Amino acid sequence: MALENKLGLTSSAELAREEERISKKKAVALFETGVLDALPAGKFATLQVIHKYLFDDIYDFAGEIRVVNIAKGNFRFAPLMYLQAAIDNIDKMPQSDFDEIVEKYVEMNIAHPFREGNGRSTRIWLDHILKNEISKVVDWSKVDKEDYLLAMERSPIRDVEIKVLLKDALTDEINSCEVYMKGIDHSYYYEGYTTFKTEEL
Numbered sequence: 001m002a003l004e005n006k007l008g009l010t011s012s013a014e015l016a017r018e019e020e021r022i023s024k025k026k027a028v029a030l031f032e033t034g035v036l037d038a039l040p041a042g043k044f045a046t047l048q049v050i051h052k053y054l055f056d057d058i059y060d061f062a063g064e065i066r067v068v069n070i071a072k073g074n075f076r077f078a079p080l081m082y083l084q085a086a087i088d089n090i091d092k093m094p095q096s097d098f099d100e101i102v103e104k105y106v107e108m109n110i111a112h113p114f115r116e117g118n119g120r121s122t123r124i125w126l127d128h129i130l131k132n133e134i135s136k137v138v139d140w141s142k143v144d145k146e147d148y149l150l151a152m153e154r155s156p157i158r159d160v161e162i163k164v165l166l167k168d169a170l171t172d173e174i175n176s177c178e179v180y181m182k183g184i185d186h187s188y189y190y191e192g193y194t195t196f197k198t199e200e201l
Helices: 012-032 045-055 080-092 096-110 117-136 143-152 160-168 179-183
Strands: 068-072 194-198
Touching: 012 117, 045 080, 045 096, 045 117, 045 194, 080 096, 096 117, 096 143, 096 160, 117 179
Parallel strands: none
Antiparallel strands: 068 194
């Protein structure tokens, strides 16, 4: 079954195709209109704007904190009862150098604040912080998908791997839309969430 959506689609495969098409188009607009440039780097409010911009045509929950607990395989993302506190703590985390920025990114991945579309939104958010703080962004085409997924899975315990992967892929082409879009074009995002308990906030 597909997630409930504004497109009226019931096939998860069809929804995934439309989601990719629409979110790519919106991601280009997000970059070209300069919306990102006016947003503060590293804040959850900025991530909410990014998520809403990408997915507002698809989901009613675009930009809104999830109201279900979700898991990927054996890994459960931040439970609802701790999610807001986790987000508040992430907002306060330092981001003055590469290591601090990636540590913040890892924590936001553990929080996984949205029902869907976390990966794409958070990669844009990460690049926005890197661009503002150290004048670099990630060239995602240089990051192997499997290595990335494994490193992200292990990152809550050991973040050295993800730091090495991303550091090796840094570029100073911070104003290139082509480089920016590689984070969307490459399917690095987690799929197959399991909703294991529904709790309304």
